[in-house]
Amino acid sequence: xxxxxxxxxxxxxxxxxxxxxxxxxxxxxxxxxxxxxxxxxxxxxxxxxxxxxxxxxxxxxxxxxxxxxxxxxxxxxxxxxxxxxxxxxxxxxxxxxxxxxxxxxxxxxxxxxxxxxxxxxxxxxxxxxxxxxxxxxxxxxxxxxxxxxxxxxxxxxxxxxxxxxxxxxxxxxxxxxxxxxxxxxxxxxxxxxxxxxxxxxxxxxxxxxxxxxxxxxxxxxxxxxxxxxxxxxxxxxxxxxxxxxxxxxxxxxxxxxxxxxxxxxxxxxxxxxxxxxxxxxxxxxxxxxxxxxxxxxxxxxxxxxxxxxxxxxxxxxxxxxxxxxxxxxxxxxxxxxxxxxxxxxxxxxxxxxxxxxxxxxxxxxxxxxxxxxxxxxxxxxxxxxxxxxxxxxxxxxxxxxxxxxxxxxxxxxxxxxxxxxxxxxxxxxxxxxxxxxxxxxxxxxxxxxxxxxxxxxxxxxxxxxxxxxxxxxxxxxxxxx
Amino acid sequence: xxxxxxxxxxxxxxxxxxxxxxxxxxxxxxxxxxxxxxxxxxxxxxxxxxxxxxxxxxxxxxxxxxxxxxxxxxxxxxxxxxxxxxxxxxxxxxxxxxxxxxxxxxxxxxxxxxxxxxxxxxxxxxxxxxxxxxxxxxxxxxxxxxxxxxxxxxxxxxxxxxxxxxxxxxxxxxxxxxxxxxxxxxxxxxxxxxxxxxxxxxxxxxxxxxxxxxxxxxxxxxxxxxxxxxxxxxxxxxxxxxxxxxxxxxxxxxxxxxxxxxxxxxxxxxxxxxxxxxxxxxxxxxxxxxxxxxxxxxxxxxxxxxxxxxxxxxxxxxxxxxxxxxxxxxxxxxxxxxxxxxxxxxxxxxxxxxxxxxxxxxxxxxxxxxxxxxxxxxxxxxxxxxxxxxxxxxxxxxxxxxxxxxxxxxxxxxxxxxxxxxxxxxxxxxxxxxxxx
Numbered sequence: 001x002x003x004x005x006x007x008x009x010x011x012x013x014x015x016x017x018x019x020x021x022x023x024x025x026x027x028x029x030x031x032x033x034x035x036x037x038x039x040x041x042x043x044x045x046x047x048x049x050x051x052x053x054x055x056x057x058x059x060x061x062x063x064x065x066x067x068x069x070x071x072x073x074x075x076x077x078x079x080x081x082x083x084x085x086x087x088x089x090x091x092x093x094x095x096x097x098x099x100x101x102x103x104x105x106x107x108x109x110x111x112x113x114x115x116x117x118x119x120x121x122x123x124x125x126x127x128x129x130x131x132x133x134x135x136x137x138x139x140x141x142x143x144x145x146x147x148x149x150x151x152x153x154x155x156x157x158x159x160x161x162x163x164x165x166x167x168x169x170x171x172x173x174x175x176x177x178x179x180x181x182x183x184x185x186x187x188x189x190x191x192x193x194x195x196x197x198x199x200x201x202x203x204x205x206x207x208x209x210x211x212x213x214x215x216x217x218x219x220x221x222x223x224x225x226x227x228x229x230x231x232x233x234x235x236x237x238x239x240x241x242x243x244x245x246x247x248x249x250x251x252x253x254x255x256x257x258x259x260x261x262x263x264x265x266x267x268x269x270x271x272x273x274x275x276x277x278x279x280x281x282x283x284x285x286x287x288x289x290x291x292x293x294x295x296x297x298x299x300x301x302x303x304x305x306x307x308x309x310x311x312x313x314x315x316x317x318x319x320x321x322x323x324x325x326x327x328x329x330x331x332x333x334x335x336x337x338x339x340x341x342x343x344x345x346x347x348x349x350x351x352x353x354x355x356x357x358x359x360x361x362x363x364x365x366x367x368x369x370x371x372x373x374x375x376x377x378x379x380x381x382x383x384x385x386x387x388x389x390x391x392x393x394x395x396x397x398x399x400x401x402x403x404x405x406x407x408x409x410x411x412x413x414x415x416x417x418x419x420x421x422x423x424x425x426x427x428x429x430x431x432x433x434x435x436x437x438x439x440x441x442x443x444x445x446x447x448x449x450x451x452x453x454x455x456x457x458x459x460x461x462x463x464x465x466x467x468x469x470x471x472x473x474x475x476x477x478x479x480x481x
Numbered sequence: 482x483x484x485x486x487x488x489x490x491x492x493x494x495x496x497x498x499x500x501x502x503x504x505x506x507x508x509x510x511x512x513x514x515x516x517x518x519x520x521x522x523x524x525x526x527x528x529x530x531x532x533x534x535x536x537x538x539x540x541x542x543x544x545x546x547x548x549x550x551x552x553x554x555x556x557x558x559x560x561x562x563x564x565x566x567x568x569x570x571x572x573x574x575x576x577x578x579x580x581x582x583x584x585x586x587x588x589x590x591x592x593x594x595x596x597x598x599x600x601x602x603x604x605x606x607x608x609x610x611x612x613x614x615x616x617x618x619x620x621x622x623x624x625x626x627x628x629x630x631x632x633x634x635x636x637x638x639x640x641x642x643x644x645x646x647x648x649x650x651x652x653x654x655x656x657x658x659x660x661x662x663x664x665x666x667x668x669x670x671x672x673x674x675x676x677x678x679x680x681x682x683x684x685x686x687x688x689x690x691x692x693x694x695x696x697x698x699x700x701x702x703x704x705x706x707x708x709x710x711x712x713x714x715x716x717x718x719x720x721x722x723x724x725x726x727x728x729x730x731x732x733x734x735x736x737x738x739x740x741x742x743x744x745x746x747x748x749x750x751x752x753x754x755x756x757x758x759x760x761x762x763x764x765x766x767x768x769x770x771x772x773x774x775x776x777x778x779x780x781x782x783x784x785x786x787x788x789x790x791x792x793x794x795x796x797x798x799x800x801x802x803x804x805x806x807x808x809x810x811x812x813x814x815x816x817x818x819x820x821x822x823x824x825x826x827x828x829x830x831x832x833x834x835x836x837x838x839x840x841x842x843x844x845x846x847x848x849x850x851x852x853x854x855x856x857x858x859x860x861x862x863x864x865x866x867x868x869x870x871x872x873x874x875x876x877x878x879x880x881x882x883x884x885x886x887x888x889x890x891x892x893x894x895x896x897x898x899x900x901x902x903x904x905x906x907x908x909x910x911x912x913x914x915x916x917x918x
Binding site: 036037038039041042043044045046047048049051059060061062063064065066079082083084085086087089090091092093120121122123125126129142143179181184185186187188260261262263264265266268271350351352354389390391392393394395396397398400402420422424426455456475 | 519520521522523524525526527528529530531532533534535536537539548549550551552553554555560564567568570571573574575576578579580581605606607609610611613614617626628629630632658659660662667669731734735736794836837838839840841842843844849850851853870872874912913914915916917918
């Protein structure tokens with residue numbers, strides 16, 4: 001491949017590009033989906049393609065192709081240059097530049113103990129059918145759906161800085177859910193731990209078959225549960241639930257491209273301003289967030305981002321104060337930062353790399369506080385497990401979340417199940433109401449496999465995590481049906 | 482690199498050649514091609530600009546009731562041979578599927594308004610950049626900031642199966658959307674057509690800038706139940722989830738809002754939802770699932786639920802014909818403008834656009850979301866003030882049960898497009914507000 005990457009980069013340099021890269025992306029994908037007793041999807045796909053990205057006169061062009069011949073690569077490079085010149089017709093106020101980055105030649109392979117591509121799709125389907133069978137055997141359950149998806153991502157990134165990176169990662173992304181109908185009421189329950197950068201060993205660990213019956217029984221239980229009157233309640237949220245709350249209300253608003261207005265047409269902007277870093281009180285002193293794109297098994301741990309920047313670990317919120325943002329090489333220098341912190345990724349060979357949420361997690365509390373300790377401090381409240389409904393405004397202030405399982409807290413104890421609980425809050429008020437975080441022993445990760453952003457839409461993966469946390473006086477119930 | 486859409490006969494030769502190399506009793510080969518440009522802009526400048534082309538072949542085989550699929554974007558002989566072998570290998574080890582139904586035989590595809598325009602397929606980045614410049618210049622002249630996506634290109638697909646079915650279809654698309662931000666409010670304008678020359682970037686810019694101008698300095702209103710006027714873009718947000726829950730099987734199982742509603746007057750008598758195939762502004766594809774011909778369908782007639790979507794398995798179980806596709810969705814309007822709806826409203830909120838819509842409760846089809854890009858207080862038939870964005874919790878069922886009046890229908894959206902009217906409806910529930918613009 002070196003010959004081809006050199007060819008493209010030489011053409012770009014020769015045409016006066018201040019930066020260019022060629023990103024070759026090969027993906028293998030295995031997917032099995034069952035619904036009830038039926039195998040709805042059982043397939044393998046493979047794709048191979050590349051894009052040349054060129055920065056000419058401060059404007060960007062990207063051209064993609066699947067033609068890996070010398071002629072094809074040369075034509076694609078010239079097309080990227082022509083596209084960049086077209087972009088210059090509507091120029092940026094300041095010509096685009098890339099913050100400096102080290103030149104690196106490196107080959108890395110991510111964790112995968114048991115190769116999921118060594119197993120047949122039939123074996124994967126049989127496992128899912130066993131799980132959905134167990135769910136459907138539970139009286140009241142009318143539908144069950146399971147999904148196993150495995151992706152092997154191989155990237156070669158060469159750029160005009162002199163970097164040449166050969167990077168491979170494997171992602172395992174399972175799913176299982178069921179729907180029950182009891183006396184005209186319908187409720188669902190689903191698997192909650194998300195994906196992991198791993199092989200088949202992740203599927204073994206989560207034991208979908210072993211837990212299927214319990215989840216089915218809980219779906220039936222939800223149908224029979226009571227709804228909660230609207231009002232202000234204290235909440236204890238479990239790590240899986242918090243992973244979604246932080247994704248939407250911390251992950252997205254701290255993307256620097258949104259802050260700079262580049263996503264204003266679709267994904268939106270942010271309530272954060274660049275000058276808020278080091279000043280904005282985002283939450284209570286109990287709230288600490290860390291970015292860690294080196295997190296073992298993290299879905300966002302790609303070794304190097306698609307700008308060719310080595311991935312990093314850094315604080316995002318310390319003692320409730322915003323201290324960091326996720327950025328790219330282009331956005332970093334726009335706010336005067338000397339270098340990118342490696343948050344630029346693309347979801348395919350034909351997509352422009354953009355600022356993406358990294359692996360981002362809430363730090364556990366400093367002591368051995370347990371979830372039960374948090375619950376014991378509540379006179380009347382709600383304990384929420386897992387992820388459900390979610391919605392947030394385009395600047396990431398006003399949000400509403402549901403959950404997957406809800407319990408009433410009375411007198412410091414979980415007493416009975418609830419259904420259709422939602423809560424609404426404003427981002428900084430919500431995190432400001434956090435007065436307790438469970439200790440390290442209760443910290444757990446959730447792999448988010450399908451974060452959508454960008455135009456044309458791009459899907460991205462990252463991992464979040466938390467211990468249980470308590471929030472005081474949150475508005476509950478206005479969204480219940 | 483763009484090389485042009487491959488013609489039907491060339492693709493037929495490719496697909497039937499692949500079918501001939503399979504040993505499976507039942508097989509289907511699908512081909513897709515896309516070529517296009519996508520130019521993004523933000524803060525009055527082009528921020529990303531991409532172009533490319535791709536093809537893909539997917540092979541489905543059935544060995545009795547055992548199914549396997551493999552696909553690739555590499556169309557060289559060796560890669561295609563690997564893909565054929567892989568699909569057969571997957572099928573050989575697949576569990577039997579009790580819901581497997583035979584593939585459809587040859588279809589007769591209906592006539593459609595023109596869907597492919599060569600000049601749109603051949604658009605160059607410079608032409609699209611010039612269109613962006615028109616919007617950006619208008620925003621700058623108003624002292625505002627424009628962002629957007631201008632996307633155009635061609636796409637085609639073909640399907641062939643072992644029962645003799647062959648279908649090929651191609652279309653071009655031009656999807657332009659822009660959001661213009663002032664210091665305290667935003668306005669959006671979007672337009673999609675099969676042909677770029679039917680779009681008017683200057684008019685798009687004028688609408689977005691005017692919407693942004695009107696949206697500045699919003700006041701807060703108390704959340705609660707309001708009479709609302711939804712522009713067609715907002716109606717699309719509200720009805721987008723309807724298409725996905727109008728499935729016959731889920732209704733028959735009792736988990737859908739449509740359970741037990743077939744034949745019932747469920748919505749306001751002015752509500753008619755259908756799949757049309759003859760609209761020149763939004764021509765439906767020729768075929769959908771497995772190459773099945775897309776035929777006109779009437780889902781809701783005068784508020785009465787007439788039909789729900791049947792996939793091929795459930796149609797066979799219920800003894801009815803399968804439905805090839807759910808979209809595009811058409812909702813009939815009435816002969817008046819959105820401005821007429823405003824004039825007929827004593828007090829309410831005009832909603833331009835919705836955002837981040839999600840299920841709250843699937844059984845009742847309760848959704849939540851935000852307003853975006855302009856909400857306006859309407860008093861005595863006039864827009865009096867812009868209003869801060871609001872969160873809502875509401876069901877499209879209630880929204881369509883409480884209809885007071887409709888405007889003329891307009892096309893809204895590119896992929897998954899619909900043609901829907903503005904809607905004046907009563908008792909729409911807003912639950913909180915935000916300072917976000």
